[in-house]
Amino acid sequence: MDLFEYQGKQLFARFGIPVSPGAAVSSVDAAVEAADRLGYPVVVKAQVQVGGRGKAGGVKLANNTEEARTHASNILGMDIKGHVVRVLWIEKASDIEQEYYASFTLDRAAKQHLGMLSARGGVDIEQVAAEEPDAIARIHIDPVDGLPEDACREWVTRARLDPRATDGAVAILLSLYRAYTEGDADLVEINPLILTPEGNVHALDAKVSLDDNAAYRHPEWSEFGGQESLDRREQLAKERGLQYVGLDGTVGIIANGAGLAMSTCDVVNQVGGSPANFLDIGGGANADVMAGALEVINSDDNVQSIFINIFGGITRGEEVAKGIVQALERVELRAPIVIRLDGTNAEEGRAILKDHESDRLVSKPTMLEAARTAVELAGAGEAR
Ligand code: GDP
Ligand code: MN
Numbered sequence: 001m002d003l004f005e006y007q008g009k010q011l012f013a014r015f016g017i018p019v020s021p022g023a024a025v026s027s028v029d030a031a032v033e034a035a036d037r038l039g040y041p042v043v044v045k046a047q048v049q050v051g052g053r054g055k056a057g058g059v060k061l062a063n064n065t066e067e068a069r070t071h072a073s074n075i076l077g078m079d080i081k082g083h084v085v086r087v088l089w090i091e092k093a094s095d096i097e098q099e100y101y102a103s104f105t106l107d108r109a110a111k112q113h114l115g116m117l118s119a120r121g122g123v124d125i126e127q128v129a130a131e132e133p134d135a136i137a138r139i140h141i142d143p144v145d146g147l148p149e150d151a152c153r154e155w156v157t158r159a160r161l162d163p164r165a166t167d168g169a170v171a172i173l174l175s176l177y178r179a180y181t182e183g184d185a186d187l188v189e190i191n192p193l194i195l196t197p198e199g200n201v202h203a204l205d206a207k208v209s210l211d212d213n214a215a216y217r218h219p220e221w222s223e224f225g226g227q228e229s230l231d232r233r234e235q236l237a238k239e240r241g242l243q244y245v246g247l248d249g250t251v252g253i254i255a256n257g258a259g260l261a262m263s264t265c266d267v268v269n270q271v272g273g274s275p276a277n278f279l280d281i282g283g284g285a286n287a288d289v290m291a292g293a294l295e296v297i298n299s300d301d302n303v304q305s306i307f308i309n310i311f312g313g314i315t316r317g318e319e320v321a322k323g324i325v326q327a328l329e330r331v332e333l334r335a336p337i338v339i340r341l342d343g344t345n346a347e348e349g350r351a352i353l354k355d356h357e358s359d360r361l362v363s364k365p366t367m368l369e370a371a372r373t374a375v376e377l378a379g380a381g382e383a384r
Contacts, residue, residue, distance in 0.1 A: 098161075114141070306374070
């Protein structure tokens with residue numbers, strides 16, 4: 001889950017990172033009121049989950065009420081790279097002497113965290129990264145060891161920030177590392193991290209991406225929620241804890257295991273069909289999970305046939321078959337089902353399905369045959 005700048009700053013503040021006071025608002029009047037209260041100059045900032053807002057005209061300095069009103073009305077509703085601005089962050093303006101760049105993310109190849117720090121921050125950091133990679137000081141951090149203060153200080157020295165910024169930068173980077181690890185983020189980025197004429201170091205922007213897999217241990221994340229653009233099917237799937245990705249084809253797919261689900265999509269394509277979704281129900285294919293999966297698929301108006309592809313491993317075939325049969329009693333399906341059941345105790349499973357077979361429920365012994373049948377049925381459904 002990606003956060004808006006103002007939410008990222010809320011998170012930073014919780015970890016002791018200095019940020020400017022401000023207010024999130026969604027109307028011009030509220031923006032002006034907040035600006036008057038904060039005192040001028042203020043910065044009016046578009047809240048969209050995409051970078052380059054400054055260059056797109058979504059970040060403006062206002063010196064008085066009138067300018068605050070003008071900027072707020074111009075920026076609200078603005079389209080920035082396909083993101084419509086619905087919320088503004090009004091922030092007390094800072095004086096900037098230097099702009100730095102700082103971030104932590106995961107370096108999967110190195111199996112370590114990666115910190116990046118540059119004295120050349122601001123709106124052109126991508127260009128700096130491409131043209132002068134040496135202008136970015138990197139540090140790899142073993143997650144077990146963490147980031148000790150002396151290593152952090154050495155890293156800051158390598159980045160050649162203004163010496164006046166060293167202590168402030170070290171303190172912020174140590175806090176930012178905590179926000180990244182304890183906060184369960186995939187990415188934290190401050191650009192610009194500024195040095196003020198008074199010699200203070202301060203976060204002027206915030207980019208945070210949280211690791212959705214850690215959501216269960218962060219009930220406080222619910223306050224950030226409601227901003228993901230999930231479609232209705234994906235929302236239903238999320239509520240049921242299913243690994244689902246909506247696609248635009250006509251064959252609904254249910255498989256156990258992400259690899260099998262992907263192969264199932266491939267095979268459906270290979271025989272001339274198009275998958276309506278990717279859905280991995282994981283290891284246990286009991287009636288509850290299966291019913292939940294079928295409900296999600298059933299909510300998709302494009303689905304003309306459903307292909308259930310299960311390879312029994314630890315989960316035995318007869319349990320899967322019972323789960324499917326029970327789920328079918330609970331969910332009234334619009335589309336016919338084709339089942340391929342293989343693996344542990346597949347024979348026993350197929351025997352259970354046999355009693356329920358009809359033109360609405362077909363069992364096929366191989367993945368390819370099942371895919372062909374599902375695609376044929378989907379075609380027949382479309383022609384209807
Ligand atoms: P981005 O373009 O989406 O990355 O938005 P930022 O929040 O990073 O703002 C873009 C640029 O606006 C910054 O690099 C600064 O140069 C400038 N800016 C933002 N806030 C302030 C501020 O409080 N004072 C001043 N003088 N400039 C600011
Ligand atoms: Mn920025």
